[in-house]
Each structure stands twice: as structure tokens, then as C-alpha cells.
Amino acid sequence: QSALTQPPSASGSPGQSVTIPCTGTSGDVGAYDYVSWYQQHPDKAPKVIIYEVNKRPSGVPDRFSGSKSGNTASLTVSGLQAEDEADYYCSSYAGHENFVVFGGGTKLTVL
Amino acid sequence: QVQLQESGSRLVKPPQTLSLTCGVSGGSISSGSYSWSWIRQPPGRGLEWIGYIQQSGTTNYNPSLKSRVTISLDRFKNQFSLKVTSATAADTAVYFCGRGATFIDKWGQGTPVTVSS
Numbered sequence: 001q002s003a004l005t006q007p008p009s010a011s012g013s014p015g016q017s018v019t020i021p022c023t024g025t026s027g028d029v030g031a032y033d034y035v036s037w038y039q040q041h042p043d044k045a046p047k048v049i050i051y052e053v054n055k056r057p058s059g060v061p062d063r064f065s066g067s068k069s070g071n072t073a074s075l076t077v078s079g080l081q082a083e084d085e086a087d088y089y090c091s092s093y094a095g096h097e098n099f100v101v102f103g104g105g106t107k108l109t110v111l
Numbered sequence: 112q113v114q115l116q117e118s119g120s121r122l123v124k125p126p127q128t129l130s131l132t133c134g135v136s137g138g139s140i141s142s143g144s145y146s147w148s149w150i151r152q153p154p155g156r157g158l159e160w161i162g163y164i165q166q167s168g169t170t171n172y173n174p175s176l177k178s179r180v181t182i183s184l185d186r187f188k189n190q191f192s193l194k195v196t197s198a199t200a201a202d203t204a205v206y207f208c209g210r211g212a213t214f215i216d217k218w219g220q221g222t223p224v225t226v227s228s
Binding site for chain 1: 157158159160163171172173174207212213214215216218219220221
């Protein structure tokens with residue numbers, strides 16, 4: 001069982017928006033602004049698309065955005081495109097003892 | 112452009128030690144204030160953070176693996192390494208090395224490791 005909770009699947013049609021939640025606790029997501037999101041295509045390494053809750057690395061489209069409220073972080077993908085179909089993982093700093101925890105992943109399907 | 116590449120034994124017999132190395136090219140492992148991490152992904156499952164090492168040599172490990180894991184840094188060879196002792200089938204996974212700690216901005220391509228007799 002993963003430390004952070006994500007829905008196993010999400011879907012949307014091209015052009016639509018979809019939001020993926022990531023629920024943690026007051027000891028990880030709720031305590032630190034160190035939430036990251038990764039996109040992973042089949043048989044590929046993950047790629048960071050959001051870090052520190054809502055920052056986008058250079059080269060990541062602004063269709064990807066992150067936010068946080070309480071113990072839940074969210075990734076929103078706007079203007080869905082076929083290439084957005086992938087697995088998405090959230091992660092959070094969880095304090096010095098546990099350090100980094102991941103969510104179980106959400107498979108995003110573009111219908 | 113910094114690139115990372117994992118290497119090491121792809122088949123490990125239990126309860127031997129799983130050993131992997133991550134070579135860093137296109138930049139020095141000692142530049143900046145980056146930490147260097149290991150993450151794994153069991154077949155068909157999600158990501159699991161293993162641990163990281165700072166420039167100072169300070170390490171931090173996943174509490175569930177802490178008693179079996181060692182991460183070390185070799186500045187001369189521009190690489191860092193992972194050892195997991197007393198390997199079992201549960202350690203079968205794709206192992207990724209990465210740059211960073213609170214988030215990983217550069218990833219290796221990953222190397223599959225099978226633990227089986």
C-alpha cells in the first residue's frame with residue numbers, strides 16, 4: 001500500500017481537462033510544499049512535470065498545473081492531447097525520517 | 112546535458128547482494144548542491160524511493176529498506192552506487208538512479224534486476 005493515495009485511473013477526451021488528486025497526511029503533503037508529479041510512458045523513465053507543488057520545469061507545457069489544499073495535492077491537465085496518455089505519480093517530502101513517499105500512480109487515458 | 116546510466120548485475124541469487132552503479136556524464140557529480148537518488152519499480156507496480164546521498168556523503172534511506180541498503184559516492188569515477196544485501200524476490204524491480212532528493216529532475220533509463228535462484 002502506497003503512502004499517498006491516488007485513483008488508479010482517470011480519463012478525458014481530447015481538449016478536455018482532467019484533475020488527478022493525491023491524498024496524503026499532515027505529516028507529508030499537508031506539512032511541506034515539496035509535492036512533485038511525474039509522468040511515465042510505458043517502458044520509459046519517469047519525467048518530472050511539477051515540483052514544489054506548482055512549479056513547472058523548463059520545457060513542460062503550461063497545460064500541466066499543480067495545486068495543494070490541506071493534505072491533498074492535485075495535478076490538472078488542460079487541453080488533453082493524445083500524448084498525455086501515461087501513468088502519473090505524485091510524491092511528497094515526508095520529513096527526515098521517511099523522507100520521500102510516492103503515490104500508487106494514476107493511469108490517464110485519453111479517449 | 113547531464114545524463115545518467117545504470118549498470119550492474121541483472122540477475123541476483125537470493126540471498127546475495129544486489130549491486131548497481133549509476134554513471135554520470137555531461138557534468139561533474141560534485142558540481143552544484145545536488146543529491147543523488149535511487150528509486151525502484153517492481154513489475155507492474157508503482158515507484159518506491161530507496162534513498163539518496165548528499166555531496167557531503169550524508170545518506171538517508173527508506174525506513175523499510177534501511178537495514179539492507181547502502182548508497183555511496185565515487186567522485187573520481189563520477190558515479191554513485193547502490194547495494195542491497197540479503198536480496199529476495201521482493202527486490203525484483205526496475206532500478207532507476209536520479210539527480211535530486213525532494214524531486215528528481217534527471218533520471219537514468221532504468222535497469223531491470225531479477226532476484227531468483
